[in-house]
Amino acid sequence: MNEDQLDLVFGALADRTRRAILARLAETDANVGDLTALFTMSQPAVSKHLKVLEQAGLISRNRQGTMRLSHLQAEPLKDATGWLADYRTYWSESYDRLDQLFESLNETKLNETSEE
Amino acid sequence: MNEDQLDLVFGALADRTRRAILARLAETDANVGDLTALFTMSQPAVSKHLKVLEQAGLISRNRQGTMRLSHLQAEPLKDATGWLADYRTYWSESYDRLDQLFESLNETKLNETSEE
DNA sequence: GGCATCCATAACCCTGTGGTTATCTATAAC
DNA sequence: GTTATAGATAACCACAGGGTTATGGATGCC
Numbered sequence: 001m002n003e004d005q006l007d008l009v010f011g012a013l014a015d016r017t018r019r020a021i022l023a024r025l026a027e028t029d030a031n032v033g034d035l036t037a038l039f040t041m042s043q044p045a046v047s048k049h050l051k052v053l054e055q056a057g058l059i060s061r062n063r064q065g066t067m068r069l070s071h072l073q074a075e076p077l078k079d080a081t082g083w084l085a086d087y088r089t090y091w092s093e094s095y096d097r098l099d100q101l102f103e104s105l106n107e108t109k110l111n112e113t114s115e116e
Numbered sequence: 117m118n119e120d121q122l123d124l125v126f127g128a129l130a131d132r133t134r135r136a137i138l139a140r141l142a143e144t145d146a147n148v149g150d151l152t153a154l155f156t157m158s159q160p161a162v163s164k165h166l167k168v169l170e171q172a173g174l175i176s177r178n179r180q181g182t183m184r185l186s187h188l189q190a191e192p193l194k195d196a197t198g199w200l201a202d203y204r205t206y207w208s209e210s211y212d213r214l215d216q217l218f219e220s221l222n223e224t225k226l227n228e229t230s231e232e
Numbered sequence: 233g234g235c236a237t238c239c240a241t242a243a244c245c246c247t248g249t250g251g252t253t254a255t256c257t258a259t260a261a262c
Numbered sequence: 263g264t265t266a267t268a269g270a271t272a273a274c275c276a277c278a279g280g281g282t283t284a285t286g287g288a289t290g291c292c
Contacts, residue, residue, distance in 0.1 A: 003132045014126035015280085016119045026206060032239055045281055047240060052279090066238050066289045074206035081200045088197070090142060090190035131250085148269055161251055163270060168249095182259045182268050 001079035005057070009076045012056035017041070018049050022058060025072040032068060117195035121173070125192045128172035133157070134165050138174060138188060147183040 001009075012018055021035055036046045050070055053059045057076045061068050117125075128134055137151055152162045166186055169175045173192045177184050 011130035078207040084197045091194040
């Protein structure tokens with residue numbers, strides 16, 4: 001992942017509305033009306049956020065009749081995590097066990113995947 | 117970590133100059149002059165970036181004589197990683213082995229820590 | 233075709249951001 | 263106290279970002 005992509009992804013994540021949209025799309029795909037109903041802002045505002053997310057590669061969109069469904073594309077989040085993980089050795093100052101976070105993450109993941 | 121903090125941290129990371137500053141500080145602490153020398157921009161511009169990083173909790177600063185040393189504070193990166201990790205199940209579409217990334221990360225980490 | 237619905241786009245406003253130059257403050261050295 | 267150096271602050275500029283309202287375009291239905 002290059003610097004331009006990191007700019008776009010971190011920039012997209014730097015807004016709580018867009019993070020909330022991603023959280024919603026983690027449940028199911030949604031159209032613009034669904035997403036607008038989650039917030040107190042106008043539909044064009046939500047459309048703008050969706051454009052930012054799309055340009056960051058965090059969602060894809062396809063027409064479904066008169067609607068456009070947004071679908072979560074989480075791969076850039078993986079890449080961003082990879083970038084952040086380069087600094088994990090510097091978290092160590094406050095952790096005896098560096099693996100603590102990743103271990104707990106993997107445990108949670110196993111639980112989740114076993115539900116699928 | 118609350119939404120305000122995530123705004124600040126992801127916002128701070130959304131600029132390649134600031135990411136480069138963090139990468140530099142991962143090596144050693146540095147003063148403003150050191151950091152300014154890395155870029156083609158002016159010293160006040162770098163000072164602004166440092167203020168953004170400081171407000172995000174990503175660096176701390178303390179006087180050392182006439183200089184002010186910046187020091188990497190990586191804990192917010194850990195929290196941001198934790199947030200991103202909530203989406204790791206959605207990376208699975210393109211990976212047979214979900215653990216792949218985290219395993220490779222942990223292996224690298226072990227190598228690094230063994231060098232300390 | 234005509235109409236309704238879903239959404240995008242345009243135009244605008246205000247504020248924030250990333251940069252500049254100029255200047256001020258703080259510390260150290262003499 | 264004077265001077266030099268490190269860095270912060272102020273004032274400014276251009277433009278991006280997040281919001282609005284108004285309007286236009288695409289699709290489905292009658």
